[in-house]
Amino acid sequence: MSQESKHYELRFSAVGGQGLITTGVLLAEAMVEYEGLYAIHSPRYTAQVRGGPTKVDVIIDNKPIYFPKTTSVDFYLSTSQQSFKAYFQDIKDDAIVVLDSNLVDEFNDPKYKVYRLPLIEIAAKKIGNVVTISTLSLAVTSKLTGLLSLKELEDFVPKSVPRGYEEINLKAVRVGFSLV
Amino acid sequence: MSYLDYVRQFKLPHYWCPGCGTGVVLQAVVRAFEALGWKQEDLAFITGIGCSGRMSTYVNANTMHTTHGRPLAFATGVKLARPEKHVVVVSGDGDALAIGGNHFIHAARRNIDIKLVIINNLVYGMTGGQVSPTTPQKFRTQTTPYGNIDPNFDVVKLAIAAGATFVGREAVTRPRNLEKLIEKSFQHKGFSVVEVISNCHINLGRKNKMKDQITMLRWISTKTIPKNLAEKKKPEELEGKILLGIFHEDKNRKEYTELYREIQERAGGNK
Amino acid sequence: MRKVMPGNENVARAAIAAGCRFFAGYPITPSSELAATMSALLPKAGGTFIQMEDEIASMAAVIGASIAGKKVMTATSGPGFSLKQEHIGLACMMEIPVVIVNVMRGGPSTGLPTHPSQGDVMQARWGTHGDHSIIALTPSLPNEIYTETIRAFNLAEQYRSPVILLLDEILAHTYEVVDVPESGGYETANRKLPPKGLDRLDFYTYNRNVGDPPILPNFFMGYNFHFESLTHDEMGFPTTDPKKVDLLVKLREAKIEKNKEKIWENDIRMVENADVVVFAYGSVARSGIQAVEKARKDGIKAGLFRPITLWPFPDKPLREAVGNKKVIVAEMNTGLIKREVERALRRDVGGIFKANGTPITPEEILGRIKEEK
Incomplete structure (x- = not known):
């Protein structure tokens, strides 16, 4: 993160159970650990535990964060059409928008830097387990924003995932970094 | 130690009406303490609200007079905090079975080592004689002036179904048997329930043609029959009778605070 | 400790550092993660966690455990806070140290379970019936949530009073950096106990100066002490004598009102x-x-x-x-x-x-x- 950009807001939205909340959690923890910054994340769930729209907002700052809600989102990643629409608020004009190309409809607003990637398909088929969507998305986010390096993720991810899943998540990180 | 050492004699005379069965239960309880030789400092005695609730004033131990229906929930906190101590709860039919019904079934389900004595006088006595979950049908009370239509709880069946591991019933008309039953229940490791059929001639008897304690105690005598005698009777002879004795005793089920100690060990925290 | 965690976990960790060794609770959004964290941490610390059958029972259980000598806490939210009021009153009457966390959500009734509110601030003060004094704390920032949780325990022990820690859905659910010294380094207060071996008749519980918190024994200390929910006399036994009732009301109020300067932050x-x-x-x-x-x-x-x-x-x-x-x-x-x-x-x-x-x-x-x- 460059010296000037002191405040960065990210949003991840999905369908409950897809694993994008974990992406937000991992990103916040990694930013605190590797960059020594303040980071917060606020998950928003609905009463519907599986299948409902969910999102997590992550705020990163070099000063303590007082207001814990996003007001001007710099980066938005979504893997569900319903959730993408439901949480398309406060998105900055030049924001990076990453969409799952199989699950979110065409979106061509020139205000945004839009990336369309078949994220869930890549996780399931190319990497070999759909649960790696969390770390795959973390890698794509890190690469596009420059918030974390591949080296940092290679160190952080294996110790942050359940035992036995280190290798496959490392694979997801490397694939994610090569995608964009 | 004499049973009188377990009584705060400076608080006497007690508060209950002349002839009330609650005093009989108090004596049975303190005689059980004497028989078991429990040290006062190791004994917590907890009551709820109602005539039974006032018993904690008279028992000379670590005592607590709590809220209506909840003494078992307080006792659960005390027992979990100090599992090595004896925890006794005395409650009433309104206290344990109506407002406290939820706490009753859940304490039984956990099988936590609390000794519960329910004084079942078939009515809310202290508040002036309103219908309770055990008031017999057709009886008149302050709130059933045309006769009670409410079916009753069978405390013994309820306790067994909920998971209590010692369940018995006695009547104040048989004080020696009552003492023995309470003593036995106090020796049991796990959740024990003793239901005591008692008299409230003032606020139930007077409304139902049993003006004094003798008439009401006689009625209790005719209504109740020891289990061993009942076994020899024909079903029609037992109609409407309340059986007395021990109905359930399970020494194999693990007690709750012992199970929690295992959790502490599994978590690595037991020092 | 520099860790990203939600307010609910933050309070739980601070409670353990403050010496809390007993928690009874009941699941309710948005406070449930607090109970879940306690269920994991307490047995490790040699303490006890229990999920009771309802909010009323969990409030009763913490009072029982406090009387038996433990530092205790329960946590809830709106509807559960309403249910706890009965025994918050009992803790005021019996002068029992307890910490109650209320994570505020929209109300009244079931309201907005997953959304924040500050609608319980008056209930925290006046929720239980009858004249009483009480302490309630409203931290805002992550490190402060940690230190104020510890202070809540200290105040409860010092003044023998329920202390209510008010959070809201935002503070409870936002994961943020908590950067505090490792547990163990904090000043923790313990309730004053009477010396052992006094003749209990010499031991007049309510015979204290107006403004002083009472000195009461825990259970199993050898005093056959009586804790009473009815208005009671200087020995702890029920009374309706207006003079004695007056004194008790005054003593309970003064122990907080006369020490406001020390409690304010x-x-x-x-x-x-x-x-x-x-x-x-x-x-x-x-x-x-x-x-x-x-x-x-x-x-x-x-x-x-x-x-x-x-x-x-x-x-x-x-x-x-x-x-x-x-x-x-x-x-x-x-x-x-x-x-x-x-x-x-x-x-x-x-x-x-x-x-x-x-x-x-x-x-x-x-x-x-x-x-x-």
Whole structure:
């Protein structure tokens, strides 16, 4: 993160159970650990535990964060059409928008830097387990924003995932970094 | 130690009406303490609200007079905090079975080592004689002036179904048997329930043609029959009778605070 | 410890550091993760966790465990807080140290389970029936949530009173950096106990100076002491003697009212030369800090009064700090604490009041500051 950009807001939205909340959690923890910054994340769930729209907002700052809600989102990643629409608020004009190309409809607003990637398909088929969507998305986010390096993720991810899943998540990180 | 050492004699005379069965239960309880030789400092005695609730004033131990229906929930906190101590709860039919019904079934389900004595006088006595979950049908009370239509709880069946591991019933008309039953229940490791059929001639008897304690105690005598005698009777002879004795005793089920100690060990925290 | 965690986990970790060794609770959004964290941490610390059959029972169980000598806590939210009121009153009457966490959500009734509110601030003060005094704390920032949790235990033990720690859905669910020294380094207070071996008849529990908290034995100390829910005399036994009742009422009130100066904790920022003062607490105070800082950058003389002890209400410190300056109260309710501010300042004040499940933003407060100045 460059010296000037002191405040960065990210949003991840999905369908409950897809694993994008974990992406937000991992990103916040990694930013605190590797960059020594303040980071917060606020998950928003609905009463519907599986299948409902969910999102997590992550705020990163070099000063303590007082207001814990996003007001001007710099980066938005979504893997569900319903959730993408439901949480398309406060998105900055030049924001990076990453969409799952199989699950979110065409979106061509020139205000945004839009990336369309078949994220869930890549996780399931190319990497070999759909649960790696969390770390795959973390890698794509890190690469596009420059918030974390591949080296940092290679160190952080294996110790942050359940035992036995280190290798496959490392694979997801490397694939994610090569995608964009 | 004499049973009188377990009584705060400076608080006497007690508060209950002349002839009330609650005093009989108090004596049975303190005689059980004497028989078991429990040290006062190791004994917590907890009551709820109602005539039974006032018993904690008279028992000379670590005592607590709590809220209506909840003494078992307080006792659960005390027992979990100090599992090595004896925890006794005395409650009433309104206290344990109506407002406290939820706490009753859940304490039984956990099988936590609390000794519960329910004084079942078939009515809310202290508040002036309103219908309770055990008031017999057709009886008149302050709130059933045309006769009670409410079916009753069978405390013994309820306790067994909920998971209590010692369940018995006695009547104040048989004080020696009552003492023995309470003593036995106090020796049991796990959740024990003793239901005591008692008299409230003032606020139930007077409304139902049993003006004094003798008439009401006689009625209790005719209504109740020891289990061993009942076994020899024909079903029609037992109609409407309340059986007395021990109905359930399970020494194999693990007690709750012992199970929690295992959790502490599994978590690595037991020092 | 530098760790990203939600407020619910933060409180649980602080409670363990404060010496809490017993927790009884019942699941309710948005406080459930607090109970879940305690269920994992307590047995490791040699303590006990139990999920009771309801909120009433969990409040009873913590009182029982406190009387048996443990430092105790329970946690809940709106509807559960209503159920706990019965035994919060009992803890006031019996003078039992307990910490109750209430994570506020929209109400009344089931309301807005997953959205924030500050609608329980009056219930925290007046929720249980009968005259009583109580302590309630409203931390705002992650490190403060940790240290105020420890203070809640200390105050409960020192004053033998229920202490209510008020969070809201935002503070409970936002994962943020908690950066505090490792547990163990904090000053922790323990309730005063009578020396062992006194003749119990020499031991007059309520024979104390007005303003002093009582010195009561725990269970199993060798005193056959009686804890009573009825109004009781100097020995702890039921009484209806008006003189004795009067004394007990006065003693219970005075132990908190006479020690207010020691219990109050306020964060007062840039008020001295301010034209406009924002009064906010809990999560809303964070928007307040940001708004006031921005206003100062824009050349507006704004200040902030942030009570961390909400009850007893900091009337005197507020009056002294604010004087005749303009005041904006910001709170996530229809203006409940505004009335207290008006009582303290003896005049009407304005504010931003929101009870629709959404937070009050720094921009909203800033806009109001600009209108007022």
